[in-house]
Amino acid sequence: MRTENDLIAALREGADDAPMPDLIAGVARLRRRRGRRRTHLLAAAAVIAVASTSTAVTLRGGEVAPAHPAVTTSASVAPPSGGPIAPAPAKISTVRAADIWPEALFTMPAKNADGWRYRPITALSATEVLLSAESSFERAGRFEIYDSSSGKSRVVTAAPKNPDLKGYITQTATVDGRNMAWFSFGQQADGTPVRDIWTVPLAGGQARLVTTRTGADASIDAIAINGDRVSWSLVEGGVWEAPLTGGAPRRLPGSDGLHLIRWPWAGDVGSAPGDMERGQTKVVDLTNGVVSEVAAQEDVTGLRCAPFWCVGRARSGGLVQRIDGTGSLRTRKLVHIGPLTPYPILDRFLWTGSSVYDMRTGRLATIDNPSTWYGSGTSSEPSTILYWGASKGDNPDKFRVLNLAAVPPAQ
Numbered sequence: 001m002r003t004e005n006d007l008i009a010a011l012r013e014g015a016d017d018a019p020m021p022d023l024i025a026g027v028a029r030l031r032r033r034r035g036r037r038r039t040h041l042l043a044a045a046a047v048i049a050v051a052s053t054s055t056a057v058t059l060r061g062g063e064v065a066p067a068h069p070a071v072t073t074s075a076s077v078a079p080p081s082g083g084p085i086a087p088a089p090a091k092i093s094t095v096r097a098a099d100i101w102p103e104a105l106f107t108m109p110a111k112n113a114d115g116w117r118y119r120p121i122t123a124l125s126a127t128e129v130l131l132s133a134e135s136s137f138e139r140a141g142r143f144e145i146y147d148s149s150s151g152k153s154r155v156v157t158a159a160p161k162n163p164d165l166k167g168y169i170t171q172t173a174t175v176d177g178r179n180m181a182w183f184s185f186g187q188q189a190d191g192t193p194v195r196d197i198w199t200v201p202l203a204g205g206q207a208r209l210v211t212t213r214t215g216a217d218a219s220i221d222a223i224a225i226n227g228d229r230v231s232w233s234l235v236e237g238g239v240w241e242a243p244l245t246g247g248a249p250r251r252l253p254g255s256d257g258l259h260l261i262r263w264p265w266a267g268d269v270g271s272a273p274g275d276m277e278r279g280q281t282k283v284v285d286l287t288n289g290v291v292s293e294v295a296a297q298e299d300v301t302g303l304r305c306a307p308f309w310c311v312g313r314a315r316s317g318g319l320v321q322r323i324d325g326t327g328s329l330r331t332r333k334l335v336h337i338g339p340l341t342p343y344p345i346l347d348r349f350l351w352t353g354s355s356v357y358d359m360r361t362g363r364l365a366t367i368d369n370p371s372t373w374y375g376s377g378t379s380s381e382p383s384t385i386l387y388w389g390a391s392k393g394d395n396p397d398k399f400r401v402l403n404l405a406a407v408p409p410a411q
Contacts, residue, residue, distance in 0.1 A: 092333055097356060097365035097402060104406035106148040107390050110399050113153075116141050118399070120387050121173050122379035124202065126406035129385055130156075130175060132378070140170035143180065145202070148403070157200040157207045162186055165194055174380040176225040176263075178202060179244065181210070183220050183232070193218040197230060199244050211242045211249050221271050223380045224263035231286075233260040235270055239286060254289050261343055262381035265307055279303035279312065283323065295325030306347040306382070309359050320350060320359055333357075333364055345382040349404050356386070356402070360409075371396060 098105055108129070111117055116133040119140075124130055127149040135141030140159040147153070162168045165186025173182035181199040188194060195218040197210040210230055213220065219235040231241040231252070239255035242248070258266040264286040269275045280303050283292045294305050296312075297319070303312035305323050312319045318334030321327055334350060334357055341351045350357040353374055355366045367374075371389025384405040389396035 092329075092331060092357070092362055092364050094333075094355075094364045094366060097367050100363065100365060101402070101407050104403045105401070106403070107398050107400050108146055108148060108151075110395075110397055112144060114141075118144075118146075120375070120377045120385045120399070120401065121383065122175060122377045122381070123384040123403045123405035124175060124177070126403065129377075129401065129403065130173070130180065130202075130379075132159075132170065132173070138169055143173070143200075148401070154204070156180070156202060156204050160184070160196075160198060160207050160209070162194075162196060164188075171195075172223060172378055172380045174223045174225055174230075175202065176227075179225055181223055181225050181230045181244070183223055185218075188214075195220050197223070197232065197242070199225075199230060208244075208246070210244060210246055213249075222260035224260050226263050231260065231263060233258060233266065233270070235272055237268075237270060239266060252286060255284075255286065258284055258286075260380070261306060267305065269304070277301045280305050280310070283307055292323055294323055295321075297321075297325070297328070302342075304342045304344075306344045308347050309344045311344055311350050318350070318352070320344075320357070327359075341376050341382060343382045345384060345404055349407075351376065351386055356404070358407075367402065369400070 103126070109118070112131075112133045114133075116135050119132040119134060121130040121132055121143075124145060127147050129146045129148070131144045131146055131153070132140040133142050133144050142158045143156040144153045145156060159170045162184070165188065168184060168186035170182060170184045173180055179199055179201055181197060183195045183197045186194050186196075192215055195213045197213070197220075198207045199210050200207045217234075220232045221235045223230065223232045225231075225244070226241065228244055229241045230244055231239055233239045233255075237255075237257035237259060239252045239258055239260060240249050241252060242250070255266065257268055259268070259270040260266050261283070266284050266286055267280045268282050268284075269278050269280045279294070279296050279300060281294050281296065283294070283305055284290070285292075292307070294303065294310060296303050297314075300312040300314050300319050303310050303319075308323055310319075310321050310323055312321075314330060317330050317332040319328065319330050320334065321329070333352075333355075335352055344350060344359065348358060348360050350359065354369065355364050357364050367386075367388070369388045370392055372392070372394055374386070374388040377383030377385035377387075384403060386402045386404070387399045390398040390400040
């Protein structure tokens with residue numbers, strides 16, 4: 001769950017014999033600006049020394065400059081796309097992403113026809129990317145879909161404005177293949193926080209207001225679409241839902257302390273600064289309340305689990321494991337950028353910034369990045385879009401994009 005309280009932990013992959021830094025000490029109070037931010041405040045840039053030589057600096061919208069014990073699994077939880085979980089890889093093999101996933105890589109414009117800056121959100125298919133087009137810095141003017149097969153984009157809807165609120169900005173979005181939903185943040189004249197939840201069909205149309213939350217009820221940290229309903233969780237925990245067509249919200253029974261990961265799963269850690277070191281202890285299926293307990297290792301911090309795979313940090317390097325503790329692998333090749341992509345993407349991929357580790361195949365796909373930064377899509381659920389500058393410099397005319405939704409299951 002990415003909010004303004006998330007901390008930047010952007011690291012270059014360390015050499016195997018390099019000392020492993022403390023990823024949290026000294027930066028827990030720093031905030032980062034991301035698509036899941038809880039307020040309109042700009043986050044401070046966090047700089048972390050890696051092996052006393054490299055640093056990381058925030059750029060736009062989640063972009064950072066790379067500095068060189070048993071489990072009870074819900075019967076309703078289906079394995080990730082592609083069938084049963086593959087055997088845990090015994091070791092890592094390093095390859096180039098361009099060599100193994102050429103169909104998932106493409107170049108796209110960094111701005112729309114009006115000159116508005118694009119901020120990728122997530123993939124809708126193997127070729128389509130949902131985008132926020134910013135009319136000014138961090139101000140979504142509209143949502144668009146870019147198709148890499150045709151090289152064309154189309155407008156989904158204009159981002160609504162609320163003139164009665166100060167600092168009104170559009171925040172994180174979610175999709176389910178037919179609809180998208182998002183929440184926007186603003187403040188009343190007396191400083192009371194307000195969040196509006198909006199929805200629109202991906203086919204296009206006028207945005208519709210689902211509900212408005214104020215005060216303590218406005219502390220939304222994640223959002224998801226659940227059929228004909230939209231669900232969201234709060235920073236302090238608890239999951240709510242309301243009809244997409246509008247209506248009275250209700251709190252889901254038994255959701256106390258839970259935070260949405262992606263529908264229908266939720267975990268017991270959120271996005272507050274104190275949660276960064278805490279490890280997740282369970283995954284809950286919100287459709288039936290079945291709990292999958294996490295078999296955590298004592299020296300691991302920041303453990304985050306999707307329905308099957310977990311990722312975390314240890315002083316000896318990055319860690320991946322299955323939720324039941326099996327398939328554990330530690331290596332400095334997997335220095336994990338926890339707050340930027342805190343959960344396994346598609347319950348399969350781990351992004352390190354300069355590479356993507358495929359937990360299904362054991363391959364570490366390196367990225368050829370000529371620019372000085374990289375970013376991830378700003379969807380509420382783990383985004384399937386990773387992107388970076390197609391040329392040198394901080395403000396390129398084009399993005400290079402890796403669409404992990406286009407990676408075949410067997411690859």
